[in-house]
Amino acid sequence: MTLIYWLDLFGVAVFALSGALMAGRYQLDPFGVIVLSAVTAIGGGTIRDIILDVPVFWVHDVSYLFTIVMTALLTILLVRQPSRIPRRFLLIADAFGLALFAVLGTQKALSFETPMAIAMVMGVITGVAGGMIRDVLCNVIPMILRQEIYAIAALLGGALFCGLIYLEVPQQYAMIIAIAGALSLRLAAIYWQLSLPAFEIIDKRPPIK
Amino acid sequence: MTLIYWLDLFGVAVFALSGALMAGRYQLDPFGVIVLSAVTAIGGGTIRDIILDVPVFWVHDVSYLFTIVMTALLTILLVRQPSRIPRRFLLIADAFGLALFAVLGTQKALSFETPMAIAMVMGVITGVAGGMIRDVLCNVIPMILRQEIYAIAALLGGALFCGLIYLEVPQQYAMIIAIAGALSLRLAAIYWQLSLPAFEIIDKRPPIK
Amino acid sequence: MTLIYWLDLFGVAVFALSGALMAGRYQLDPFGVIVLSAVTAIGGGTIRDIILDVPVFWVHDVSYLFTIVMTALLTILLVRQPSRIPRRFLLIADAFGLALFAVLGTQKALSFETPMAIAMVMGVITGVAGGMIRDVLCNVIPMILRQEIYAIAALLGGALFCGLIYLEVPQQYAMIIAIAGALSLRLAAIYWQLSLPAFEIIDKRPPIK
Secondary structure, eight states: OHHHHHHHHHHHHHHHHHHHHHHHTTTOOHHHHHHHHHHHHHHHHHHHHHHHTSOOTTSSOTHHHHHHHHHHHHHHHHTTSGGGSOHHHHHHHHHHHHHHHHHHHHHHHHHTTOOHHHHHHHHHHHHHHHHHHHHHHTTOOOGGGSSSSSHHHHHHHHHHHHHHHHTTOOHHHHHHHHHHHHHHHHHHHHHHTOOOOOOOOSOOSOOOO | OHHHHHHHHHHHHHHHHHHHHHHHTTTOOHHHHHHHHHHHHHHHHHHHHHHHTSOOTTSSOHHHHHHHHHHHHHHHHHTTSGGGSOHHHHHHHHHHHHHHHHHHHHHHHHHTTOOHHHHHHHHHHHHHHHHHHHHHHTTOOOGGGSSSSSHHHHHHHHHHHHHHHHTTOOHHHHHHHHHHHHHHHHHHHHHHTOOOOOOOOSOOSOOOO | OHHHHHHHHHHHHHHHHHHHHHHHHTTOOHHHHHHHHHHHHHHHHHHHHHHHTSOOTTSSOHHHHHHHHHHHHHHHHHTTSGGGSOHHHHHHHHHHHHHHHHHHHHHHHHHTTOOHHHHHHHHHHHHHHHHHHHHHHTTOOOGGGSSSSSHHHHHHHHHHHHHHHHTTOOHHHHHHHHHHHHHHHHHHHHHHTOOOOOOOOSOOSOOOO
């Protein structure tokens, strides 16, 4: 259980970092930075817990809040020297968050006896919803709705975890393999700019009102 | 109960269709299409169930998820020949979804002993929230906030259902009449472009910050 | 308990007013005005109650709904003579809503034995989330994400309330002092245009994808 807890806090920190960096581009004040970090870091897990109708994970444990505030404040200090943080590092951090949360979300849903297909959906929600809210608040089309391998990496993580649990692999190993799988796919997509073919409507008439 | 179940799945399918068609305009990949379909199809009912604090309808029944994935994939295949789908058909499908979900949402809320006025609000939420999230994700001003008879058709469905139940009409008939009423109003609004007068501020000073 | 109830209804009314006035700028029909008023007025408290996993406050009490509909309709009538409503009055009304909801949200969270730090976060959510949803629906960058003292006033209200309760000040007095504190800070920010320094990224390369 401790492994899950630390992975969870690590995921919160990397997503809080991505929210804080997004905030930097909008010239928010420190408090706005914390708000955007928090929304990004706990949005997905909050929606998952609400849909599963289980206690929301950060409501009775202050460590999540503390991690977010610390990450946001550290980002404000560190990013004033941005040359120290190569851009690729940030995409990798985001990929870590996505992979971690997708597998942890699937695991949590399974532990409440959700059917496997639904548990994978919960994993995808946990992995992508925080970033989605962040993008909507900043008036940007969400990453998941762009032509890029993003949510499918989250789905792969959940599917790997479900498959390994079904094959009775111990949970700890299943988790690490699944996170590694999702992370590898997302990193590969970043490095080689992989994408699925777009679904295009041939008919180019103006949109239906 | 079976009637309600099939109407519900039908509503999910038509809204999934509308989400998939919206996705087509944004050149999403097949996975993005499924995500947007799912959000549109189950967003409203999910919010309703969460507010009522009852189990979310799609969490323990995989058929909803299956219906969405099938609808999205079929749309991707069919819409490559868009001449086969007249635009009016799509608006009609959307109107079906709105009418169905508004009445089914009201019925579900009533079955948990919600006051009638609140049950109608739940019906409106069920009918319009999925499309609202779809539009927000795609950075479009939601349909409900445009000058058009949309949400009021949903309200009519809920009000008709409440009235007929109050008059002790059997639930099955009440449901069909209410759906027909909401659908007729929305279709009439589409055909004759009916709208309510806008609320305009006469004072044209720039918006308050 | 009655004091809390009336303060709550008053907060609902002032936020409904702000939603209705926003709607006026988008030429919505009367029904759209009511929808936007409702979302603004009860959005924050709804999210708070869902996260706390307690019954949503407006589901079993029709007075909230009634207050919103009345406020929206009155706004439509009154704002046709906008010279009677000075702009400053509106910002003050919004500040009242923010201060009231932040303290009432904190109080409600505390009454369910939430840790103090989390209760303050709940207060901020209650105070700002309704306006945030309103702005997102209207495709505007939310007020909380602009460089202005807004959410921090909500936080001050929650912190004052927690501090006074901790010092065993009777709840009624703690509430009034905390609301006054949050309101004063927000009003001061409006009058003297106070703001915190922005967090700016020095590196001006284009945003990370």
